[in-house]
Amino acid sequence: MEKTDAVTALAALAQDNRLDVYRLLVQAGPDGMxxxxxxxxxxxxxxxxxxxxxxxxxxxxxxVRREGRSMxxxxxxxxxxxxxxxxxxxxxxxxxxxxxxxxxxxxxxxxTPA
Amino acid sequence: MEKTDAVTALAALAQDNRLDVYRLLVQAGPDGMxxxxxxxxxxxxxxxxxxxxxxxxxxxxxxVRREGRSMxxxxxxxxxxxxxxxxxxxxxxxxxxxxxxxxxxxxxxxxTPA
DNA sequence: TTATTATTTCAATAATCGTTGAAATATGGA
DNA sequence: TCCATATTTCAACGATTATTGAAATAATAA
Numbered sequence: 001m002e003k004t005d006a007v008t009a010l011a012a013l014a015q016d017n018r019l020d021v022y023r024l025l026v027q028a029g030p031d032g033m034x035x036x037x038x039x040x041x042x043x044x045x046x047x048x049x050x051x052x053x054x055x056x057x058x059x060x061x062x063x064v065r066r067e068g069r070s071m072x073x074x075x076x077x078x079x080x081x082x083x084x085x086x087x088x089x090x091x092x093x094x095x096x097x098x099x100x101x102x103x104x105x106x107x108x109x110x111x112t113p114a
Numbered sequence: 115m116e117k118t119d120a121v122t123a124l125a126a127l128a129q130d131n132r133l134d135v136y137r138l139l140v141q142a143g144p145d146g147m148x149x150x151x152x153x154x155x156x157x158x159x160x161x162x163x164x165x166x167x168x169x170x171x172x173x174x175x176x177x178v179r180r181e182g183r184s185m186x187x188x189x190x191x192x193x194x195x196x197x198x199x200x201x202x203x204x205x206x207x208x209x210x211x212x213x214x215x216x217x218x219x220x221x222x223x224x225x226t227p228a
Numbered sequence: 229t230t231a232t233t234a235t236t237t238c239a240a241t242a243a244t245c246g247t248t249g250a251a252a253t254a255t256g257g258a
Numbered sequence: 259t260c261c262a263t264a265t266t267t268c269a270a271c272g273a274t275t276a277t278t279g280a281a282a283t284a285a286t287a288a
Contacts, residue, residue, distance in 0.1 A: 007130055014124035015246080019117065023204055030207075035265060048247055050266055069255045069264045077207050084206075087198055090137055093144075093191050129276080149235060162277055164236055183234045183285045 001082040005060070006090075009083045012059035017044060018052045022061060025075040032074030034067075115196040119174070120204075123197045126173035131158060132166045136175060139189040146177075146188030 001009075013019050020042050025032060035053070039046050053073060056062040060079040065072050115123075127133050134156050139147060149167070153160050167187060170176040174193040179186050 003130075003133065007128055007133055010124050010128035010133075014121055014128045016117075016121055017246085019121060019124075026204070026207055036263090039265095045248070046265060047249085047267080051246070066254090066265095071265060075207070080201065080206055084198055084201055087194065087201075090140070092194055092198075093140055093189070131276085150233090153235095159278075160235060161237080161279085165276070180235095180284085183232095185235060 001086040003086075003090075006083060006086045009059045009061060009079060012055045012061055015052070015055075017042065017048075018056060021049070021052055021073075022056060022075060025062060025073060026077075026080075028074070030074060032063075032065075032072045034070040034072055036070060038073065115200040117200075117204075120197060120200045123173045123175060123193060126169045126175055129166070129169075131156065131162075132170060135163070135166055135187075136170060136189060139176060139187060140191075140194075142188070144188060146179075146186045148181075148184040148186055150184060152187065 013022060021038060024038060024041060033041075035046065035049060038044075039049050042049075044052075053062065053064070056073075057064065061076055062073050063076055065074075127136060135152060138152060138155060147155075149160065149163060152158075153163050156163075158166075167176065167178070170187075171178065175190055176187050177190055179188075
């Protein structure tokens with residue numbers, strides 16, 4: 001991942017509501033969630049949400065697809081992987097960054113790919 | 115690491131010049147660098163730099179100490195560790211985030227704990 | 229003391245951000 | 259077709275951001 005992409009991704013995550021949106025989508029898994037469901041879960045106005053989705057999408061952190069009248073947003077895990085990779089490679093002292101994750105596997109999803 | 119601290123740290127890193135400053139300090143290691151040396155290396159005005167140092171310091175990403183007339187800034191690796199931990203625990207699908215770092219260990223430091 | 233170096237503080241500025249309300253668009257159903 | 263649902267677009271707004279120039283502060287040297 002390039003530095004500019006890292007800055008974009010960091011900026012996309014560096015906001016309360018957007019981080020909430022992203023975390024919710026991570027929990028939702030590859031199937032994603034409709035914009036409406038997210039709006040309801042986080043109590044955000046749909047137009048505000050569109051603004052935040054745009055930022056996340058520009059950063060490559062989420063994808064959208066239409067299904068009927070709904071827009072379904074889903075997390076793009078590759079980008080988060082790349083971001084964490086960038087941080088551990090460029091921003092750690094080579095000491096202990098990115099050691100073992102402490103606990104809480106973020107929610108079991110059972111059909112674990114690869 | 116709490117969510118609010120994560121947002122603060124992400125915001126601190128989500129800016130070109132600040133990310134440069136932080137990366138430079140990571141390279142410099144625990145001894146740190148004087149504000150002046152950083153200003154020269156990155157070609158930034160000293161007052162602009164003070165502004166960015168403040169953001170990084172508030173986020174717990176750097177420390178300062180005075181030495182003679184100089185202020186010496188140094189990276190706080192713990193915070194970056196905590197941030198990467200937060201991202202891998204909360205923002206990954208439990209799939210493959212925080213796998214093996216690809217290469218470039220950013221500078222050998224030899225006394226590897228835990 | 230006065231001068232010099234290193235850095236911060238302050239006020240001003242343009243630019244960007246996050247939110248809102250109203251209107252527009254897209255899809256599906258009656 | 260007309261209507262309801264789901265989401266986006268647009269224009270506004272106050273708040274925050276990054277940068278600049280000028281002045282202040284801190285430490286040292288002459």
